Amino acid sequence: MVVRRAKKSRKMRGHRTMGWGAKGQHRDRGKEGGRQIGMGKEKWSWVVKYGKDWYGKHGFVNPTSYTKAVITLRQLSNLLDNGKIEIESKDGKNVVDLTKYGYEKLLGSGNVNMPIIIKIAEASEKAKQKIMKIGGQVISPEK
Template identity: 65%
Template sequence: MVVRREKKSRKLRGSRTMGWGIRGQHRDRGAQGSRQIGMHKEKWSWLVKYGKGWYGKHGFRNPTTKLVSTISLRRLNELLINGSIKLEEKDGKKVLDLNQLGYEKLLGGGNLSIAVVIKVKKASAKAVEKVKQIGGEVILSPTE
């Protein structure tokens, strides 16, 4: 550290605040570190307002887990009845491409009320069986 040859107070006589600003005058402790320091003390008001879930354990995400977007027959039936999903007509059959809608797998929970040809990457055995029972078909497209 450099040694101050002359005292600062000798240089700044007549300046009232002596170079320490108009509010604190060298009384407080400053910012006290980065965002994570002092959260239970001087930065508590910030934490209450913005830092929900700051303290405590929060688990971890397994990096090997692959998330697959799925849809059940129950949900698919609701969307078909509501008219949220439009069916295409090909060769007198109603065709539905779940790959275009962003779904990767068809699950067998619930039932379908309409006989539909469904194109999807994956489907459970139960889902395939239920669709065949009502006169539909599941076409499994190859995965990229």
């Protein structure tokens, strides 16, 4: 390859367009469009292939917000029936440690059909009442 010793950028300093003609030429990235023009028309195939979320509202997530990992009694009974959460037997009582599965709070919608002792950081009053009613117990570890 030939080395270009007298570079145009060095030669044309002080000249407004550096030899590229009209003022705006050779600044943007060509026909791609510097301001995302034509995404709904001539560049639609690019949007379909690469820009799945190009259109529409995308929302805002507050960086200081915190969501707890909650589980309802209905979800708990389904997971127990499917065997995804194991029941441990201690002193003849069924014990489920939900903190081991990453849950932080137990909510009271739904029902559980067997008396179990549940270990979880927090539980709603409704959930505690339903568990106590069938002979179970909710234990929160000390913080």
